[in-house]
Amino acid sequence: MIDAFAPRYLYLVTFLLLGIGTYMMIGNRNLVKKVIGMNLFQTGIFLFFIAAAYVEGASPAVLTREAPHVSPLPHVLILTAIVVGVSLTAVALGLIVRIYADYGTLDADVLWEVRHDD
């Protein structure tokens, strides 16, 4: 059991981060914290890819370093995904600033109420 688990514990960390992110997006009422949760959720997935690329004892995928190298492809994918993540965060925060200017609150529960009164 432990033998099977130990080499894969990073994947479990991925899952836990996804769990925390999910909890924050649903459970936290403050919109900013929901966006933080979204970031945690995404980094959880990044960990999945980077852990998959890792090879014990290998060096980074730079050819001046000696072989063996870790796989560069997941790193490239995650670089792109990080950029996507920060772009989404920026737009989300822009929306939050506007919501606050209009409603004066960032409480998701209150905002749903306000919306239904429209």
Added chain:
Amino acid sequence: MSDDATSEPGSEPVAPEGSEVDEPAEESATEEPAEESPIAETASRPYVESPIIMATVRVVAPFVFTFGLFIMFHGADSSGGGFQGGVIVGTVVLMLGIAFGIGPTREWVDPSTIVVLVGLGTLGFVSVGLGTVALGGAFLDYPVFGTALGVPHPSKYGIELVELLIGVIVAGIITGLFFAIAAGTRGGESA
């Protein structure tokens, strides 16, 4: 690594700002829209007026800027690249904004210049792809620069060019986002 250079100036001085603003706004959590009042005042007011921070930023900014450029071109042969470099260059403007106030910084970096930079960066990237097509290769087919224009190491310089363009886009957007979110909304006027 660059962690300290990028995160430190950001997190420290802005922090007290949050605690100041929240009091007047908290009770307006009802129907009343908060209008412009908290926004207008924060946008015009410099963040901190600490001479120490101003002096530090004045000294550090050129180095961080150079470091950003270095990272931007460094990606070919070791870690780094346009995106990371662009972020660091953008951080310089953030530092200036925090040290000298957003208002003066915004006058110094003209807002429409940022839009132009970002637009030209994006256009430039697409044009590299279209350019290789025009030279008879595939989309983003860098070796064509070598066969058609005689550029030595065409792939390497193609990659560096793309990294530079990404750096320009990213630095511009970071600066722009900083200004835009710091300024907040502007009533109902649609531009």
Added chain:
Amino acid sequence: MSTLEFALVAFVLATGLATAVLRDVLGSIIAFAAYSLGIAVVWVVLQAPDVGLTEAAVGAGVTTVLFLLTIAKTVRPSGERTLERLDLPALGVAVALVAVLATTLGALPPVGGAETPVATSEVTSYYLENAYHEAGVENVVTAVLAAYRGFDTLGEAVVVYAAGVGVLVVFQREVFA
């Protein structure tokens, strides 16, 4: 796994959890910045320095500043409590998700193994063998990013551009003023 690695992962999980349970948004943001730094170090430990550098610049740097600017523009819930009240339905969903995901744990290849499909794949070895020869750069990550998967990177640049356009649309402006 070394003690260092273990401590690092524990730090990441602890700061991640702290962002969720701290009621004060500022505290949550600071915890998130610490979390980002921690995870950036994890990337470096896992031999992904490019990703580490980006995470440090983006997660701990830009994202944190944007979060701070946002709460400076908005409101922090007043601190009558330090911790958030536990939301049971959300916890249920989160636990269910983790449980479902955990069922796949045994099927995943061990981390760090040299015989995983990722490490032995034709694509990986092709990149490592041909990057210098075909793309002319020593950093294979850069070669794949800008050359082999240049179209993705164009998309990435467009995403960044889209964020800029998006914020302009959201604020109904023409320039970043």
Added chain:
Amino acid sequence: MTDLVPIAVALPIVASVVALLAGLVRSRSGWYVALVGSVAQVALTAELARRVVADGAIRYVVGNFSVPYGIELVIDGLSATMIVLVAVTALGVLAYARRAGPRSNPFYGAYLLLVGGLTGMSITGDLFNLYVFLEITGLATYVLVGSEEGGRSAVAALRYLLVGTVGASLFLLGIGYAYVATGTLNMADLAAVIGEDVGYTATLIRASFAFVVVGLFVKVAVFPLHTWQPEAYASAPDSVSALISALVSTVSAYALIRVIYTVFTVDFLEANPLAADLLAAAAAVSVVAGSVLAVAQSEVKRMLAYSSVAQFGLVVAAASLANETAMIGAFVHLVGHAMMKGSLFLAAGVVATATGARTVDEYDGLGERLPVGAGALAVLALAMVGVPPTLGFVGKWYIALGAVETGSWALLAVIVSSTLLTLAYFARLIERIFFREYAAPAGETGVAPDDADVPGDADVVADGNGLPADGNGVSTDDGDAPLREDVSFGMYAVVVVAALLAVTLGAAVFEYAQFVQPTVTRLLS
């Protein structure tokens, strides 16, 4: 010259940047840039579609690399359908947006980005590249939803952003599982490796399938993952509601079909009958729940939004059958739904602009007050219900035939009941429009007449007529349209042309079926 393939993505992006930069020189110039860009995009995609008809599928590798290493773009019959649909719809909605707005240049920047993102999603043959374009599309959609004045659209956009990001992230996690199992990302290569080396019943492949499908279900808005959708459609500006209701879920559904059948293949569904059953079950629930919720809405745009939840259930049901006829039906319905639903939103926008009516109750006696708008709306609604010989009927007919061929009687029952349920919510609307008396509430006179605008719109007339790029030289019968204040001729023209097309295009479906037949056969082999 196959280089047109990446240019189909590059062109809208360039146009988007030009629209943004033009705003610095002259504000409100974005619409003209978008017009030029969209016309060029229609021409480009039409040319690509013509080549697919003539020479079969086009495969293109960006950067001249070889296949699993570089990113491959593929245009076959189905992706050609999508890119033409995207381009034509974007152009059509532009004719409406000329007067209706929003008018800022960044808005049109985002508008064109959406076109670029959707085109990229349609033509990519690489799983991760699909994720990138999914996110470009997502970002553009979120901000377009949030482009309306007032807080409501911002709240809806933020909610959409959070839910949509979770969907896209789950999709990325699904890619991760597939990548960890195979070490490759090219769709065709993935299919080969999964079939030969990994096996269809491997846990990682099953997990990958589950996450990819759930992630895309969020984007398609299948019940119960649709929660972002009604508010997003209802609170966006009318032109945006039309554009995204017509395109975003449609291309996501296309991506779902593409991933299921190109990456996992029919063999996966055969090896895992439970997966196909779950797809069908989700579809059935979506059809019923979406329709019931639509009946319960009082706001017309929300009703139309819930109707989409139901209609996409139908498409997913067709996709789960793995049958050629049903698959053709799915695509006919995707195209038909895009056209009809987009136009219904535009028609609702025309009604709201001219009379201020936004709820079902306010539609009383609309037939007399606004005969053209109400008439077009009614025709489109009947086409959506599936009254022969409309486009809506033909799509459902093909799907039903597919269900009969595979002996899926339960799904057949769902399809038939979906027609009745669609009738239930649209009949309510039509009854109010034509069989109720208008009781003017005190002080309500619609929009005050301020600017007379007919001459200024001469150029829009041309766009309205240029819209149906797919044949059928329909002349707009607009003579009787009393142009009310703020409803431009272009707005009327789009809606009327779409209504006519919804009725007449049903006849062209047979030729379309012949066109996509080879692609569908290959997809399902």
